[in-house]
Amino acid sequence: MPELTGWAVVVALLAATVGVITASDKSRSRWGWLLLCLFVPPALIVLFFLPALKLYGPGEQPWRRWVFFRVPISAFVLVLLFPFYWMIITTVRPDKELYRPWQAPNYAPFWTAHPTLDHIRDLLTTTLFSTWMLNTMLISLAATAISLFCGLLAGYALSRLKFPFAGSIGTGIFITYLVPQTLLFIPLSDIIRNFKLGDSPWALILTYPTFLIPFCTWLLMGYFKSIPKELEECARIDGAPRWKAMLYIIFPVAIPGILSAGIFAFTLSWNEFIYALVFLASPDQKTVPVGVTSELVRGDVFYWGELMAGALLGSIPVAFVYSFFVEYYVSGITGSVKG
């Protein structure tokens, strides 16, 4: 019951916010006022009388939980999700509405009365978007697999093995991650040419690990340090060689960390721009970030509807990966932080 009441307050406050926005829009002010009248008074009443209702047990402080946690986090989630909402609304908004100013009569910035799928259709039919998606997926998966494999071994070695200069090697790896890609792409162009990899997915599959491996190594180093050494030592006492202890004891425990490193690496590869721009030339070899901006930004004219459709469809695989592994991912991050 208290939970329900609390959430009712959050929903009422959100509805009241939408009401304020709607009421400020002259053409829809009636709906806005209706929302305001319907939701604001009950929300205020509940907020004021919630403690008096004594729905919580003694010792609990419901006010604190709502005021300092749930309401702020709802607002935070709203702010974080707003760009996605804006992408969706711009994707389905007809061109005619895209350039209307805020002060125009009957202007509805947060929704459209005439949704259209034209932009998605244009994106899929007039550009090579599906090919770019496939390329990006292939390149990201391959680069992530390579980087994770190397990062795992390097991270384990740097956190567990004792050898000269281990600390400085770790710092060195971290420093390589700090060198900006905008500097590295020029010497890397030379290497790509020497190996005749230009305009092929291998150009990216082999260059992305240059920034992904240091990243994975550092993340996993932190995570491995958080795993008690005793676990491994027990296995060693029982006669397991180091590689078996690593493979069967440490890695299974480190799965959350490995997954979070993998997800991060996948996202970084998916969004990478400068190498993909420089090393790939043919339209059918391009990745989503480069393909979309090459085709849909023409001089000083941006095809906003198609651009947002591309951004939206392009972010779905990443969101999909996150949603599946979110729990592991969160515990992976906290694990490495502990270390």
Place this chain on the structure above:
Amino acid sequence: MRCIARRSLLKLSGAGAVAAGAGGLAGILAAGRAPVFAQGTTLHWLKFVDFVPVSDQLIKGKLKEDCRKALGIGLEVETINGDGVQARITSAIQAKSGPDILMAVSNWAQLYADSLADVSDIADARGNAEGGYFDTAKAVANDGKRWLAMPFTILGVLLVNRTSWFAEEGVKADNFPKTWEDFRAVGKKMKAKGRPFGQTLAHAFGDGPAGWYPYLWSWGGKEVEADGKTVALNSKETVESVKFAVAMWKDAFDEGAMSWDDAGNNRAFLANTISSTSNGASIYLLARSKADTYSTETGKPLKDDCFHAPLPGGPAGQFSYHVPFSNLIPTYVADPKPAKEFLRWFHSKDVYDQWFTSQQGFSVGSTKVWEDDPVWKVDPVMAPFRTAAESGRFAGYAGPAGRAAAETISKFIIVDMYAKAVQGAAPEDAVKWAHAELVKIYAG
């Protein structure tokens, strides 16, 4: 240059019927001469994605086929967005590998001068045949000794204005303000009605310099002396121009333009929030091509409520800054002959005419002969672009448009000088800062 793939070679030459079916032999016979290059020669041309989509379609379709028939050269055209071109050129020049022809904007040719093939023979021949180049086209592609690049086109920049709103103030195309004072006076009245002018003061790579360089020149300000070394920015004229800009900005301009990128003024004009802005013809051409989409506040098509006019002038005269494009042939290309032959062919009157016509006036051409093209008679709203390039100057004035001028543009020193003053710095201090920055650039 890239060798053709085995499979493509089979496709092209596998059987006579295939060649004839594709118009290959017929094309060769129609051309009246054998192709210059053996079948299998392919050129990779990296160019900006064109604002006018039909122009890119023409190159990738008909002209590509015509090129194969006429020269025996297969054309591989890669189009990318303007923001990414410089990274591609830099990496190609550095790695000595990449496209055979690279399209450059502004004076980038000067940045890569040591790595570019001499194209003087084809550029001079074209200039002589077509009445000479505009100063802007020559300034960016010629270093005084040789042609570093083949001029491709110039994008004209003019003020696009709202006809009905200016008419309310008694202003039409033929009595459009000729001086900044008059422009400011009209703008003050219009801003009071919620119809300000729009001009970016941010780092917009096209609209920033195209708006503020000609403004500076019109007051008599200049970056350097004619020797190309002595920085001359800190002058009475420049300080006057900054003082006037601060007042004009407050009186007549949309102050939100402080953060506009190149698309900012397009968006504002198409959304009916500004009455005048310096731009290429992209705003009008977009409004014309999508007349149902872009309308005025009264619901009539926006395209019927636009006219173009040159920027007003100042005490030193009236100037413009149009954006030139040119094609580079890097020295890493082992045999530059096919690339040169292609550029010679592309810029021949009959071939270039097809591309020029497809631009509908967005491009004003690099040579003077294109001022007489029938395309200028199609739409009276576009007519002012016909002679626009004649008043063009280029960055680096009064010196050459060399490396230092390119660096000054890419660091937005001139634009930032005005931005600092508008944001509250004393005009003298803003000019002193910009002068000091230029001294550093020109010393290096």
